[in-house]
Amino acid sequence: MSSAQSMIERRPPSVAHLFLSRVKATPDREAYRFPVPVDEHAADGAPGAEQWRSLTWAQTAERVKAVAAGLMALGIEAEDRVSIASATRIEWILADLGNMCAGAATTTIYPSTNSDETAFILANSGSRALFAENVKQLEKAVEQQDQLPDLRWVVLFDAPAELPPYQGLEVLTLAELEKRGAEYLTGHPDAIEKAVDALDKEQLATLIYTSGTTGRPKGVRLVHDCWAYEGIAQEESGLLAADDVQFMWLPLSHVFGKTLISGQISTGHVMAVDGRVDRIIHNLPAIRPTVMASAPRIFEKVYNGIAGRARAEGGAKYKIFQWAAKVARDHARVSQANRIATGRDSVPFALGVQHAIADKLVYAKIRAAFGGRLRGAVSGSAALAPEIGYFFVGAGVPILEGYGLSETSAGSCVNRSEDVRVGTVGKALPGTEVRIAEDGEILLRGPGIMRGYHNLPEKTAEVLEPDGWFHTEDIGELSADGFLRITDRKKDLFKTSGGKYVAPSEVEGKFKAICPFVSNVLVIGNGRNFCTALIALDETVIMPWAADHGLAGKSYAEVSAAPETQALINGFIQRLNGELQRWQTVKKFHLLPRDLDVEHGELTPSLKIKRPVVEQTYADAVAEMYAGANEA
Structure with a gap:
């Protein structure tokens, strides 16, 4: 054993x-940090100023x-x-x-x-x-x-x-x-x-x-x-250690945030707590976390922001960033492949030299923006585009993609900082079992599995077997050495009218890695003879671009509708299609007049897209993309 x-x-x-034992074991150690307003009459403060306080x-x-x-x-x-x-x-x-x-x-x-x-x-x-x-x-x-x-x-x-x-x-x-x-x-x-x-x-x-x-x-x-x-x-x-400093901003109403409190109490490390999303960038250098958790959307926004600023600076700086981004991905890919094959992280000499140069020019600044001490950033609640994962791993900010559901107390599988395998959600936590059903569905069993849905025995019986196996409704693959890869949601996987299956999240993830201007994308094609996409742009990245391309003073909706923007995004769509099978390619797209959000019911609080809601909201745009198409 x-x-x-x-x-x-x-x-x-x-x-x-666990909590009472923790208090008894380390009563005087710091447990939590949290921001408080500084009194406006204080000598060292000003109205609106904040400072961090602690609780042992x-x-x-x-x-x-x-x-x-x-x-x-x-x-x-x-x-x-x-x-x-x-x-x-x-x-x-x-x-x-x-x-x-x-x-x-x-x-x-x-x-x-x-x-x-x-x-x-x-x-x-x-x-x-x-x-x-x-x-x-x-x-x-x-x-x-x-x-x-x-x-x-x-x-x-x-x-x-x-x-x-x-x-x-x-x-x-x-x-x-x-x-x-x-x-x-x-x-x-x-x-x-x-x-x-x-x-x-x-x-x-x-x-x-x-x-x-x-x-x-x-x-x-x-x-x-x-x-x-x-x-x-x-x-x-x-995943967590006693000397960690964890930055907690995730919604604690969501199982992903709440499960990390259990881990923090078990290890006794410091947790800095502030859920204001607009303060994340400001808080990182103040907290200097060693570990944090996030939904993929935050990492995508950070990447888009870095790429957008480099593009805006233009000239040599943009070319340096593009080169450094490619080196980061190549370094992460080759290192990962060699680790799988030989058990050692190694890269060719020339690539190592390029990586060292890129580190001084680009990566060190990225690590500093995260506080300079981050040993791992746990990503969960939705799929992370592999190209984003390779970039950050190569830049020295390893994103530890994990997997779990509300029904499994969140933590089921996760990559470890010493063995990150981009494109997977890592290995099962000790005590959790994973197997793949005949139809490809991921099944989980272990102490973290729910005991059922409240007052819904029929719904419980649909997903929970008498022997404890839980049906996740996710499709995946399990490697010989225990790494799990999610390929799609069972209910999201669709078949075109030509009989070909398409995993929309795979296509969407590839597009997010290619296009630094995208915020959200929804690929459509169930029962159709080709795929289309609804695309929302990242306002913080597209608006500076628009100002430099004759669209200064225009609203977000006007920029999205502009021919110049349509041409820009079409270029990225063509790049995407070059990486896809014929039946996966996106033939038409529609740029949305605003981003998707929780307030309009298009995203869940954990930032997952509510596909039926979005398709219904923009039904006219979808119909127009398929107008005149033979869908028999």
Whole structure:
């Protein structure tokens, strides 16, 4: 038995157990960093300025225990659902850990969720309490209060000086809840330890509602054992280490962000928490993380930004960037191929010299933009274009693509920093099994698998076998040495009218690697005799280009419709088609008048494209692309 298997098999029943053990082991070590506004009257600050503050593990425990005891004082009992509707911030983590230590089950709600779906999640989960980031999130519940007979309490992270009374709801601030908790603990000093000791590993810990592309979301039932396993497995795999500094900006309402909290508690490393996407670039040099996680869209935007700036500078600088980008990809490819063949990372002498020169001219600046210490950037929730992956690996910013679903507590497979294989999602975490069904579907089994969909036994039976194998609905391939490659979503794979199968994500990924101006792309062709594409451009990259090509002063929509832009993108489409099989080629495309976004329901909160929504929204454009075509 390996030490990793032993650790996993001897894991505690819950993350609450892991948390109390962590506090006992390293009480004075830094646990979390978070930004706070600097007082406008402070000598060293100015209005709008911020500074980072820290909590040790002991200080974190004091607040978590106060939150947990406060919930107990309200009347929250074991497995009662307590929802959190908030962006990623330190209070989210305190609330979640407070829920777990009180024996309650966290139900997550994206702050961007509308009032109708918020009410559905609160009602379907039977939530008795809600942690709301602000009055805006509170009002979503109040609007649908007649549908929420179970909801009794709302705890606000940010509250105005005065709040109107809400009939049937007790509204209090987080500080007030913690004060009640502290008072409760004076009479019940060991209440938290008793509650944690009473936790069973199969007790419900979390309900995460899938952000799925169609229909009402389903509540994924994740028990305490799921998270305890994830924490230990992330540590044992080497994904996270005790001396790491992790930058957490991902939505904690999403399983990808939440699972990393388990790993952080297991290892005890520092986590810097700030969910504001517009602050990522500013925060990186301040935090100087050794590890961070992201959706592929962020890496694509960084790459597009680098390429766009180099193009704007023109002349020699652009040629140097193009050369350096090719060297990075060649170096990563050759090194990876040699590692697979011989077990050693090696490249020909000439390529090594070119790489060293390119490093001084280009790559060092890219690493500095990430803070200069990044040993690995975990990518998940959607596919990463391999060309983007090769570029960053070659530049010394290894992107560790991983794989998992809400139904698997996120972490199922991941590349390790010592053995990155671009184009794959790495090997399974210790304790997780992977196999490929006869039709190519990926099946997973292990402690991280959900225990079912909340109150949906029929839906559960469709994806979860009695022996524990979970049907992912993803198509993939497994190498002899255990690396998993995702080829497409089973439901997204389509067949042309000529009988040829097309994996749209493969074509879309190739286009993103070729075209630095693209933000989102959707390939269409199911039942058609050729493929087309709906394309949204990256505004931060296309608008500077437009200003230099006679389109200054035009709006984004006007730039997208301009003949000059159409010709630009057509050039990249022709390059794409040169890399594809005949039946995969994109014959026509349409540039969208705006980018896809969550607010219009075209992207999930984890930035996956809702294909049916986009196709319906732009049905006229799709019809025009196929007008007059023989589709028999």
